[in-house]
Amino acid sequence: MTVFAMLAPLFRRRLGALTLALLLSAITLAAGIALLGTSGWFITATALTTLGLGFNLFVPSALVRAFSFIRILARYGERFVGHNATLRLLSDLRGWLFSALFPRLPLSDRSIRHGDLVSRLTADVDALDVAFLVAIGPMLGALLMGMAVTGVLIVFLPSAALIYALALAGAVFLVPAALVISARKVGRDVVSAAADTRIAVYDAISGHADLTILGVLGTAKDRFSAFARHLSERRLTLAALTGAAAMAVQVLAAIALIGTLWTGLIAHQAGALDPAVFVGLVLAVLGSFEATAVIVRSVGKSTAALAAAERLTALANLPPAIIDPARPLPFPEGQKIAFSDVHFSYDSGAPVLNGVTLSIAPGERIAITGPSGGGKSTLLSLLLRLNEPQCGDIRIGTTALNDIVAAQVHTNMALLSQDSPVFIDTIRNNLRIARPLADDEAIWAALGAAKLEKFVATLPEGLDTVLGESGRTLSAGQMRRLCLARTLLSDAPIILLDEPTNALDRANELSFFETLAEATKGRTVVMITHAAIPDGTVDRVLEMRNGRLTQ
C-alpha cells in the first residue's frame, strides 16, 4: 500500500469539512488582498481629492469595512472548521493504525522496538497534520487567488499579467517542488533521528535502575546526546533549505512587484491607468504573495510529514501474524484439546516443537515441566493461535483451531504469561480486565486463590488502590500474584498458566498449589512450571524436552 492509497480513504471521510476549510481559507485570502487593494485605492484617491480632484468616498470606505469583516469571519471559520477536520482526521488515522497494528503483533519486523512504535503512533501521526492543513490548503488558496489577481490585471493592466502569473506560478509550484526534491532525504533523516531520540529516552527510563547499578548511566546519556545532536543538525539543514526557498519566493515577489510598478507607470504615463487603481493593483500583487510564504514553510515541514507517512505505511504493510479463516467455525464448548504431530519453528529457524502429540480432556488439569528453552511457552502460543504450526494440527473437539477466529480463541482461554503486565489503574480495574462485570465477591475470591487477599485487605484504599506504572508500587511477587488473580477471575473455560508461582516463596507456592483445584474447578488447566508439584495438584505431569512431550 502506498502513502496515498493509505491516506485517500481517510481523507475522503472528511472531504466535506476539508473542502469547506479550503473555501474559507480562499475567502480569507481574497478578502485580505481585496482589503489591501481597496485601501491603496482609497488612500491614493483621497490624497488626490485634496489636490482638487473629485472622489466618492462612500464606496471604498464601505468596501474596506466589508472586506475586513469578511476576512475576520472567514479566518475564524477556516480555523474552526479546518482544525476540527484535521483533528478528526488524525484521530481516524490513529484508530486505523491501531486496528492495522494489532493483527500484526508480534511484528515480523524485529527491528521495530516499543519506543519506535510509540513514536509512530504519536509523533508520526501528529506530523501529518502539517501536510493536511498547512500545506495543501494554502497551496490551493494561493493558486485560486493568483488566478483571480491575474484576471484583474488582465482587465486593468494586461502588460503586467504575464510577469505576475509566471512569478506566482514559480512561487506556488516551482519553489515548493524544488524544496520537496532537495529536502526529501533530510526530511526522512529528521523523522528517523527524532524516533531514535525518543527510543533512547524510552530505553533509558525503562532500564534506568540497571543502568545506574551497572554504572553506565553516563554512557546512556552520551548516546542520547549524540542522537539529540544529530537530530538538531538535520533540523538545521532542513531549516536552511526552507530558508533558501523562502528567499527564492521573496525574489519572485519582488520581480512581480517591480514588473507591476514598471508596466503600471508606463500605462499611467500613457493615461491608460487611473492612479488610485494603480496603487490598488500594486498592493493586491503584494498581498497575494503573502500566502506563498506559508506554502514554503509548510512544504519544508511536509517533507518530514511524508517520511512519517511512509513509516506508518511500512507498519501497516507488514504481514498479519495470523490470518483469520474466511468461513470461521464457532469455538466448540466442553471439548477436548488435541495436538497431533505438531512441528513448529520460529522464522524457519531450528525446530522448537518436534512432533508434539497431546490430548487434554475437558476439565483436566495438566502440568508441563522440562528444561528452559524446551518449547513449553511456544506450545501455549500455538494453542492461543498467536503462532501457527508448520506441520500437524491442533483441534478443539473436531474443529481445527485455525478454523476459529483468533478473538474467539482468546475469549475461551485465559493466559497468565511470564510477562503479564500490571496497568496504571486501580487493583479492581486491573482485575476486571479479565471479567469486566465481576463483582467484589468474585474479585476477593480470585485474590484469595492467588494469595494476595491479605495484602490488599491491609491497604487503606483496598481494591481502589491505584498501582503505579508497571505496578511499581508492588513487589515482584505481589505483581505476579495480581496477574494470577486476574487470570483466575476470568470465566474462560481453559486456563493457561506459564510459571504461575514465579516470584512466590515456597510457602505461598505450596499454598497456591493447594487451592488450584478449587480455584479452577470445572475448567481445563494447562500449567507450565519448574516448581516441585505436590501430589494431587494436577491430574497429569508431562515433560517437554527438545520439542517432544513425554509422560
Ligand SMILES: Nc1ncnc2c1ncn2[C@@H]1O[C@H](COP(=O)(O)OP(=O)(O)OP(=O)(O)O)[C@@H](O)[C@H]1O
Ligand atoms: N518469538 C520468538 N522468536 C524466535 N525464537 C523464539 C521466540 N520465542 C521463543 N523462541 C525460541 O524457542 C525456543 C523455545 O522457547 P520457549 O519459550 O517455548 O521455551 P520454554 O520451554 O518455555 O522455556 P522457559 O522454561 O525458559 O520459559 C527457545 O530456543 C527460544 O529461543
